[in-house]
Amino acid sequence: MGKQIMLSGMRPTGALHLGNYFGALENWVKLQNEYECYYFIADWHALTTGYEDTQDIKSNIYDMVIDWLSAGLDPEKCTMFLQSSIIEHAELHLLFSMITPLSWLYRCPTYKDQMTQLKEKNIASYGFLGYPCLQAADILMYKADAVPVGEDQVPHVELTREMARRFNYMYGDVFPEPAAKLTKAKVLPGTDGRKMSKSYDNTIALADDPETVRKKVMTMVTDPARIKKDDPGHPDVCTVFAFNKIFNEEGVEETESLCKSGGIGCVQCKKNLAAKMAIMLTPLYERRQALLQKPEYIREVIEYGNECARKIARKTMADVRKAMKIDW
Numbered sequence: 001m002g003k004q005i006m007l008s009g010m011r012p013t014g015a016l017h018l019g020n021y022f023g024a025l026e027n028w029v030k031l032q033n034e035y036e037c038y039y040f041i042a043d044w045h046a047l048t049t050g051y052e053d054t055q056d057i058k059s060n061i062y063d064m065v066i067d068w069l070s071a072g073l074d075p076e077k078c079t080m081f082l083q084s085s086i087i088e089h090a091e092l093h094l095l096f097s098m099i100t101p102l103s104w105l106y107r108c109p110t111y112k113d114q115m116t117q118l119k120e121k122n123i124a125s126y127g128f129l130g131y132p133c134l135q136a137a138d139i140l141m142y143k144a145d146a147v148p149v150g151e152d153q154v155p156h157v158e159l160t161r162e163m164a165r166r167f168n169y170m171y172g173d174v175f176p177e178p179a180a181k182l183t184k185a186k187v188l189p190g191t192d193g194r195k196m197s198k199s200y201d202n203t204i205a206l207a208d209d210p211e212t213v214r215k216k217v218m219t220m221v222t223d224p225a226r227i228k229k230d231d232p233g234h235p236d237v238c239t240v241f242a243f244n245k246i247f248n249e250e251g252v253e254e255t256e257s258l259c260k261s262g263g264i265g266c267v268q269c270k271k272n273l274a275a276k277m278a279i280m281l282t283p284l285y286e287r288r289q290a291l292l293q294k295p296e297y298i299r300e301v302i303e304y305g306n307e308c309a310r311k312i313a314r315k316t317m318a319d320v321r322k323a324m325k326i327d328w
Contacts, residue, residue, distance in 0.1 A: 002036065003034070003035050003036040004035050004036065004145040004146060005036045005037075005038070005142055005143060005144045005145045005146075006031055006035040006037045006038070006144060006145070006146055006147070006148060006181070007037070007038045007039075007040070007138070007139055007142050007144040007147055007178075008024065008028065008037075008038075008039055008040075008147060008148050008149075009039065009040040009041065009042040009045070009083065009138060010024070010039075010041065010042060010064065011042045011043075011045050011046040012041055012042070012043055012046055012060035012061045012063075012064050013046050013050060013060065013198075014056070014060060014198045015060075015063060015067075015198070015203075015205045015206070015207055016063075016064060016067040016205065016206045016207075017196060017198070017203035017204055017205045017206065018188050018196065018203070018204045018205075018206070019187075019188055019190075019195075019196035019197075019203065020206075021071060021206060022185060022186035022187070022188055022246065023150075023185045023186070023187070024148075024183075024185065025067075025068065025071050025073075026071070026186070027148060027183045027185065028068075028073060028078075028148070029071060029072040029073060031148060032073065032074060032077040032078040033077065035146075037077070037078035037079065038078070038079045038081070038142050038144070039068070039073065039078055039079070039080050039081075040080070040081050040082065040083050040138065040309070041061050041064060041065070041080075041081070041302075042083050042138070043057055043061060043082060043083055043084050044083050044084050044089070044090075044134060045083070045131060045134065045135070046060075047127065048123070048125075048127050048128045048131045049114065049121060049123050049128065051125070051127070052121075052122075061082065062295075062298060063207070065080065065298050065301065065302060066288055066291045066292065066298060067206045067207070067288070068080060069287070069291055069298075069301070070206065070284050070285075070287040070288040070291060071206065071284060075301045075304060075305065079305045079308045079309055080301060080302060080305040081302065081305035081306045081308070081309040082302055082305075082306060083138065085302075085306045085309075085310075086141075086306065086309050086310055088141060088310070088313035088314060088316070088317045089134065089137050089138060089141060089313070090137075091317060092137035092140070092141055092316070092317065092320065093130075093133050093134040093136075093137040095320065095324070096133040096136055096137055096163055096167070097130055097133045099163075099166055099167065099170065100130075100132075100163060100166070104132070104159060104162065104163075105129050105130060105132055105133075106129075108132055108155070108156070108159060109152075109155050110156065111128070111129060114128075132156065132159050132160070132163075133163070135156060135159075135160065136159065136160040136163040136164070139157075139160050139178055140160065140163070140164055140175045140176075140178070140316075141312070141313050141317075142309070142312055142313075142316070143175060143176050143316065144176075144178045145176060145178060145179065146178055146179045146180070146181040147160075147178055147179075147180060147181060148181045148183045149180050149181065149182065149183065150182070150183060150185055151182065153180070154180045154182075157178060157179070157180040158180070160178060161177040161178065164176065164177050165177060167323075171323040171324050172323045174316075174319050174320060174323050186246050188242060188243065188246065189239050189242050190202030190203060190239075191203075191204065191216050191217075191219055191220045191221070191239065192220075192221050192239070193221040193239045204216050204217075206281075206284065206285075206288070207285075207288060208281075208285070209285055210278050210281065210282050210285060213274065213277055213278070213281060214274040214278070217240075217243075217270050217273055217274040217277065218267075218270050218271075218274070220239045220240050220243070220270060221238075221239045222238045222239065222240055222266040222269075222270075223235075223237055223238045223266075224237075226266065229262070229265035229266075229267075230262040230263075230265075231262055232259075232260055232261060232262045233259040233260060233262065233266075234259075234260075235255075235256045235259050235260065238259070240266065240269055240273055241255065241256065241259065241269075243273055243277070244269075244273055244276075247273060247276040247277050247280060248272070248273065248276045251276075255269065255272070
């Protein structure tokens with residue numbers, strides 16, 4: 001038996017930041033060594049909430065691929081492709097939309113949550129309501145054994161499993177029921193202590209140069225109750241300490257002790273953190289700068305991935321049409 005198949009994707013909605021890296025990308029890099037991995041740029045999914053403004057999608061796609069490669073994804077170990085280049089995704093999405101009960105779509109947690117959170121956007125569209133059908137098509141097209149997700153995404157994978165089950169019951173066994181592969185992601189706050197998000201302008205981007213990273217670290221929110229340098233601090237409410245847990249694992253206990261005893265000031269703690277972050281992020285930045293000089297290579301990576309994905313998608317859709325008896 002070959003390696004298990006793993007699939008995941010990201011929407012090209014802007015510059016990737018450390019939250020994206022530690023939330024998913026770091027894990028993707030590890031998985032490519034253990035599984036047959038397919039990672040796709042979900043540009044059609046980006047339209048579900050961003051269909052009114054599409055001018056940046058092309059540049060976002062290009063930058064995302066550079067970030068993926070800079071972070072360690074290897075086109076010889078995994079398949080990276082563009083969702084909209086594989087038109088079979090649209091066909092399978094259509095067929096799933098024909099057999100999926102509306103009640104399944106309305107109960108999707110993300111649908112309810114985003115309808116509440118994005119009130120300023122007009123997202124009451126068929127595409128937004130029906131995106132789980134497209135998501136299921138993305139996953140099942142490659143007959144994935146598992147999808148790496150956090151706990152909050154498990155309901156999405158379960159909905160895909162239900163669609164696979166319903167299709168197989170109606171037309172015969174074509175699709176596996178993919179499992180949710182729970183991944184423990186490292187969570188980083190934004191520089192202001194809130195969730196790291198482009199909309200809050202509180203991110204540290206993977207494209208940031210070392211000096212920009214240092215400046216952002218120096219603006220991080222610390223313990224608001226700590227006034228003087230030698231005042232005892234409370235690391236549990238400090239953004240800098242949250243970053244230390246990830247970038248300074250070997251010294252985090254000492255940092256916590258010094259903070260609580262007033263043995264280190266916030267400015268010095270920030271400087272120490274910036275130095276630790278530079279050790280990890282500077283090589284990534286340098287790889288990115290080198291890739292920026294190779295636009296043709298970036299295109300080749302995606303075109304090669306598209307071709308690999310397309311071969312599988314064509315075979316899957318042949319199986320689907322035959323099972324549904326629409327292979328005339």
